[in-house]
Amino acid sequence: MKTTRRTALTISALLAAALSPARARALSHGPAxxxxxxxxxEGSWVDDAAAMTITDSQGSSAMFRDMIGYGVTQDLxxxxxxxxxxxxxxxxxxxxxxxxxxxxxxGDIEPSLMWRFQRRAPAVGERxxxxxxxxxxxxxxxxxxxxxxxxGMNAALVTGYASxxxxxxxGGGYQRYFSSGGDRLGDLPYISAVFGWRPPxxxxxxxxxxxxxxxxxxxxxxxxxxxxxxxxPDSGGTKFLLGPSALGLYGGWGVEAGVLFPVYQELDxxxxxxxxxxxxxxxxxFN
Amino acid sequence: xxxxRGKPALLVGLxxxxxxxxxxxxxxxxRRVVMKIYGMDCAPCAHSMEEGLKKIKxxxxxxxxxxxxxxxxxxxxxxxxxxxxxxxxxxKGGFTPEGARIAPAPAANQEAQAHMxxxxxxxxxxxxxxxxxRIEKALSSMDGVGKSRVSLAERAARVEFDxxxxxxxxxxxVINGLGYHAGKPAAE
Numbered sequence: 001m002k003t004t005r006r007t008a009l010t011i012s013a014l015l016a017a018a019l020s021p022a023r024a025r026a027l028s029h030g031p032a033x034x035x036x037x038x039x040x041x042e043g044s045w046v047d048d049a050a051a052m053t054i055t056d057s058q059g060s061s062a063m064f065r066d067m068i069g070y071g072v073t074q075d076l077x078x079x080x081x082x083x084x085x086x087x088x089x090x091x092x093x094x095x096x097x098x099x100x101x102x103x104x105x106x107g108d109i110e111p112s113l114m115w116r117f118q119r120r121a122p123a124v125g126e127r128x129x130x131x132x133x134x135x136x137x138x139x140x141x142x143x144x145x146x147x148x149x150x151x152g153m154n155a156a157l158v159t160g161y162a163s164x165x166x167x168x169x170x171g172g173g174y175q176r177y178f179s180s181g182g183d184r185l186g187d188l189p190y191i192s193a194v195f196g197w198r199p200p201x202x203x204x205x206x207x208x209x210x211x212x213x214x215x216x217x218x219x220x221x222x223x224x225x226x227x228x229x230x231x232x233p234d235s236g237g238t239k240f241l242l243g244p245s246a247l248g249l250y251g252g253w254g255v256e257a258g259v260l261f262p263v264y265q266e267l268d269x270x271x272x273x274x275x276x277x278x279x280x281x282x283x284x285x286f287n
Numbered sequence: 288x289x290x291x292r293g294k295p296a297l298l299v300g301l302x303x304x305x306x307x308x309x310x311x312x313x314x315x316x317x318r319r320v321v322m323k324i325y326g327m328d329c330a331p332c333a334h335s336m337e338e339g340l341k342k343i344k345x346x347x348x349x350x351x352x353x354x355x356x357x358x359x360x361x362x363x364x365x366x367x368x369x370x371x372x373x374x375x376x377x378x379k380g381g382f383t384p385e386g387a388r389i390a391p392a393p394a395a396n397q398e399a400q401a402h403m404x405x406x407x408x409x410x411x412x413x414x415x416x417x418x419x420x421r422i423e424k425a426l427s428s429m430d431g432v433g434k435s436r437v438s439l440a441e442r443a444a445r446v447e448f449d450x451x452x453x454x455x456x457x458x459x460x461v462i463n464g465l466g467y468h469a470g471k472p473a474a475e
Binding site for chain 2: 071163205250
């Protein structure tokens with residue numbers, strides 16, 4: 001029954017992506033892991049397909065996700081992000097993370113709204129802007145890490161600057177899961193900081209390819225899970241990660257890859273230490 | 288008494304003329320628009336702007352420059368495109384329109400080029416390159432004058448101009464007005 005549900009979900013997501021009249025901008029033209037501000041133009045679509053892995057001392061978890069976004073107005077974007085590969089290898093106890101801050105947690109369907117509530121363009125190619133995120137999460141599995149999973153909510157704020165040479169974004173968010181059958185996954189507060197740079201050789205004018213490099217950092221502070229109303233001592237902690245990513249853009253196409261390494265991990269109880277996480281992302285913008 | 292009655296009559300005439308629709312044109316046809324756009328930083332920004340502007344009825348070609356922050360639109364003859372329509376597309380794309388320059392269309396340029404004439408004007412009184420540069424600057428600023436080149440070695444100027452907008456005699460006058468002595472223009 002569970003397998004049938006997952007298969008149906010995967011097929012539905014693939015059909016939705018394939019049949020949508022025009023598709024959407026996934027991790028946007030920003031970082032691979034962190035939060036970023038850009039939203040789609042009014043009436044534009046983006047399709048963002050991402051492969052993410054997390055590796056710890058016990059093995060690896062992998063996830064394919066697809067996100068479809070639509071520009072409701074030039075400052076309001078609606079998205080739906082779905083996991084496409086529930087059958088891939090999973091760690092016995094994967095760390096609590098959203099994988100990529102803008103695409104939702106492992107195993108969750110996440111409809112979201114992005115509202116760019118502030119923007120200022122002081123010169124050619126420059127933008128200062130701030131965006132708020134609000135999303136809900138619908139789990140595709142009954143239990144995760146031995147904890148029954150309920151639906152959840154996620155809210156985040158990010159502010160930043162984009163230009164033809166440098167970029168930066170600073171943001172933070174909070175994910176909360178509701179209880180299911182007396183169990184509840186711990187809350188997940190997180191912060192992200194990103195600095196980007198475009199090398200001089202890639203500052204050619206459109207339609208030449210457009211490449212940029214980022215240094216990304218992510219802080220995650222998961223709370224303790226509750227099982228039958230009792231706190232699980234082998235959950236929760238603090239983790240800071242740092243790593244590079246690269247984004248290539250050409251016309252309506254985008255390809256991005258990044259890796260993050262933990263630089264600080266303080267995990268409560270008995271938990272595996274994370275070694276690294278990766279993202280490979282492919283995007284197409286429909287106009 | 289006659290004067291007092293004349294003013295209301297003039298006003299009434301003006302109102303009637305406006306009502307008849309032959310006063311000022313509300314919308315003049317544009318053939319090329321260069322829109323300055325702030326906030327575009329990436330290839331997909333330019334791509335979405337290009338695609339969005341192409342959808343405007345009457346637009347035949349769009350060229351977006353990220354480095355200059357511009358979108359250049361060529362418009363078909365008889366188009367009804369307005370600057371406000373272009374501005375709205377830029378705004379809906381999430382960017383900031385910062386002004387527009389209406390440039391002559393390529394076809395209009397060619398037509399104007401066909402009407403241009405070039406004259407050779409001998410000039411006395413030039414003693415240095417600064418004199419030549421001064422005359423060249425004055426000629427270039429004249430309405431109806433295209434390319435102009437003043438040669439100190441030849442003691443002469445070659446001036447391209449549109450006879451429907453300026454005469455060779457007027458060009459001679461301008462040179463003389465600067466304190467030099469222009470001779471009789473000869474067609475080239």
